[in-house]
Amino acid sequence: MAAFLHFLLLLCSFAYNFNTSQSKHTHPQQKGAIFHVTKDLSTLQYVTQIHHGTPLQPTNLVIDLGGPFLWLGCASDSGSSSSRTLISHSSIKCLSANPNTLKSKSSKCETFPQNRITQMATQGDLAEDIIALPFVNVSKTTVDSLFLFSCAPKLLLKGLASGARGMLGLGRSRVSVASQIAAAFGSKPQFILCLSSSNGVVLHDNGEYGSYFVSGVSDSLTYTPLVTKVDSPHEYFINLKSIRVNGKQLSLNYKEGLGGIKLSTVVPYSTMESSVYSVFVKAYEQAAVAMNMTRVDSVAPFGLCFGSKNIDGIRVGSRAPVVDLGLQSEMVKWRIHGRNSMVQVSDEVMCLGFLDGGLEQKTSIVLGAHQLEDTPLHFDLGASMLGFSYSTLMDQNTCTDLGLGFGFKDSM
Structure with missing residues (x-):
């Protein structure tokens, strides 16, 4: 009975997709649907x-x-x-x-x-x-x-x-x-998400992404497998093998079931499971002090803050420790510079944009929206792969540039 029901679901899914796709012949050939x-x-x-x-x-x-x-x-x-x-x-x-x-x-x-x-x-x-x-x-x-x-x-x-x-x-x-x-x-089941502090885009394309990216970005995408979680099958997870701060790998003993990263646009700042967070914050503070950053009183909801008055800025944000998230292997890493790791809370204070998610958090890291900004993300659902790049900031481009390039409308 269970096998028959599974077959019925697959058959109905195919029939639904077939029926909805019949309308595509009545539309002019389109290159991409876009949400500003x-x-x-x-x-x-x-x-x-x-x-x-x-x-x-x-x-x-x-x-x-x-x-x-x-x-x-x-x-x-x-x-x-x-x-x-x-x-x-x-x-x-x-x-x-x-x-x-x-x-x-x-x-x-x-x-x-x-x-x-x-x-x-x-x-x-x-x-x-x-x-x-x-x-x-x-x-x-x-x-x-x-x-x-x-x-x-x-x-x-x-x-x-x-x-x-x-x-x-x-x-x-x-x-x-x-x-x-x-x-x-x-079209192929895929889309690009490019968030910004101002004007970003969600782009659904027919597969020819190269013509829509800021020059050079599409060629610099790094891909990692999307992981399916039984209890949250509709969300986006990727593997996590290691965390490094300024090149130094953290010693972490993952609990059973941990070790992954969830991507979220509804969580403003990244959260970490408590045991991971405590090790990470300690390592980050040590690396920051070694860079002559001065710790100051915390500003809620952040736990680690620094004076920013005399910190020089660079193309990828404030000069701060670099965080590398090792994904399916040490060769594939998600690098987070100061622009995405730090949050400017006042003219003189900036804080680490990672929060303690508590002991009950089911994944090691929920990568929040602030950490996703100005990072083009290609969700290839057909291949179950995620492409990402931080080269927009390295090239002095942002997702705002991409949004403006598509004629962003201030209609909202």
Whole structure:
């Protein structure tokens, strides 16, 4: 029975992807769908805008890299769009969104959207409506297509950036925005995320990324495998083999189940499991003092702060210890310079942007949004690989440059 159900899920998934991809022949050849992203400075969340419904309405959404789908706070205004339809629990689309739907006794397709900033979750209804996607091509047109999303109670909006009406999930699921774009337009299941302290982008391309990158960035990408976690299959994890501070490897005894890195856009600053954090902070302070940095009183929520008045700046941020995260091997490392490791909290103080995540944190490191800024990330879902590069800063470019290069619009 279990084997048959697994086969049925695969068959339904194929049928759903086949059906949604039929519309691609009615659209002009597109080179890439793009979402412009701004940083909300009061919440440190990253916000994009979509246009959806009939008539089309501009709607701000918080980017959630690991979110399994798009959800909107819309349960009480179901009549606002004439093209919105609720999905039946017995449909193929429902089965694609919720493999446990066969157990439901409701006529509607139940989903369970989560505000992953406040950790609040509730029940929602799977719906479908038109979304107008802005595409990168010579005509700069938008393309309307039907997308699945969860209609959630508006109470779930609490804690989101002002004006945001939901969250745009880019996770590893069949109904994430990334997967739906790939299915609808017959493109490869992949996207580029480039966050910035001002104007960034999320780019869904047909595979010809080289023409869209700032010159030289696409050729400098380093790739590492994406790791699947059974308890969080829709989130993005990579391996962690070692941590070095200014070239010195830390002596860490990972607990069972630790050793990985999770990437997150809803966590503002990186967090570490307590046993890892204590060793890391000690090593970082020693390396900083050796560089003539002066420790000062901590500024919440940060645990380690330094005076910044006399610290010289460099192209990759303040002159501070370099952190190297060794991934699947010592040859593949994610290097974090001062721009991404330190946070300027005042004119005279900067703090280490890594926080104690507690003993219950399930992975060694949650790499937060501040550490991801100005780092082009290529999520190749088909190959289950992540490409990353810090060369934008080395070349005096930022993700803002990439956003402006795509004609960033201040419409939000």
